[in-house]
Amino acid sequence: MLARNETLPANLFRTGLAGTIAMAAAMGFGRFSYTPILPGMMSGVPLSPADAGFVASANFVGYLVGAVLAAYGWASGRERKVALLALAATAALLAAMALTSSVMVFAVIRFFAGAASAFAMIFTSSIVLSHAAAAGNDHVQAAHFGGPGAGIALSSVMVMLIGLGYHGSPDAWRADWIGGAIYAAVSLVAVWWLLPAGPVAAAQAGKEPAIVWSKPMLLLTGSYGLFGFGYVITATFLVTIARMDAAGQTVEFLCWFIAGVTAAVALFLWKPLVRPLGLGWVYIAALLVEALGVLATVLLPRSVAPLIGGALFGATFLAITAYGLQIGRRLSPASPRRAFAMMTAAFGIGQIVGPIVGGWMAERTGSFTAPTYVAAAALVICAVLVLPVVKKVS
Incomplete structure (x- = not known):
């Protein structure tokens, strides 16, 4: 998605790649891998359609809460640290889904996972997009926002391969969540290495009306x-x-x-x-x-x-x-x-x-x-x- 060439400096390439990887982990896996894992959970836990909708909504409530909290200025100057901590929380919460069969516990975990994915998305974006805007490069922005789609595609491949390995076992869904956690953990290391220290400094725009x-x-x-x-x-x-x-x-x-x-x-x-x-x-x-x-x-x-x-x-x-x-x-x-x-x-x-x-x-x-x-x-x-x-x- 992000081709390295003469018009894209090495540091900008690294920044765009960091954004793609972070968005794939936080959104593609942390937020949307529930969709391909859900059929196995419905038959293996089991979950009713109403249970499944309730757990999904808990994740979206967490995302909304995380987005609202991120709008305040408490993380100013600490965007990189918060983004990395949110990716670490995403990995831990993906793994936690494999450790229970309780609908209420699923909902609580997915609530916090939603908040973590919001933090990871917002604070990673604040860094990556500021560097892209400063350089006037649309390719970095496009690669960054292509990350969720890449994560969705990768999560579907992961679920298929695990399903083949487990030969229809009712516990395959637990392995799906562990697999997502491992992916998020590896992504955390990559983002830690690639992501710049913080957003490009900009003049304060003042309070909006x-x-x-x-x-x-x-x-x-x-x-x-x-x-x-x-x-x-x-x-x-x-x-x-x-x-x-x-x-x-x-x-x-x-x-x-x-x-x-x-x-x-x-x-x-x-x-x-x-x-x-x-x-x-x-x-x-x-x-x-x-x-x-x-x-x-x-x-x-x-x-x-x-x-x-x-x-x-x-x-x-x-x-x-x-x-x-x-x-x-x-x-x-x-x-x-x-x-x-x-x-x-x-x-x-x-x-x-x-x-x-x-x-x-x-x-x-x-x-x-x-x-x-x-x-x-x-x-x-x-x-x-x-x-x-x-x-x-x-």
């Missing part, structure tokens, strides 16, 4: 919060849907692997459309493509549904996340940090509610078809909400 809640900003924030709800049902249950449809082990592996690969290159894929279409229309287009991908997971033949759904999901969710925040900055140019915080909070609430609702509906109906329709409808509503905003940002 309160957000002016114009109608476009309200509509965008509502859309972004509903997006958190719509994307997360597929993000949590995609591999479980493939398992319940008896699509086969190969399809289970490939659907999350493809989601990771497409997520890793998503920003590269959408970037050429931003200039001719404008940010608003690209945001809307990505939401509608993701809605189609969500529907594909339950409407197409079971042999291909998770694969196409995974590809369209991976190709859109990071792009929607990034472009939605960029639109927020344009609508609130005097208060960009506050806009980021409010939109992230709305998104966080949506993704907390999504797994609970999806798991509950699946348990009541016996399948994930109904919650998937709800998720797709939510994504379409997201797109409709921002139609009046398009002219403001194009």
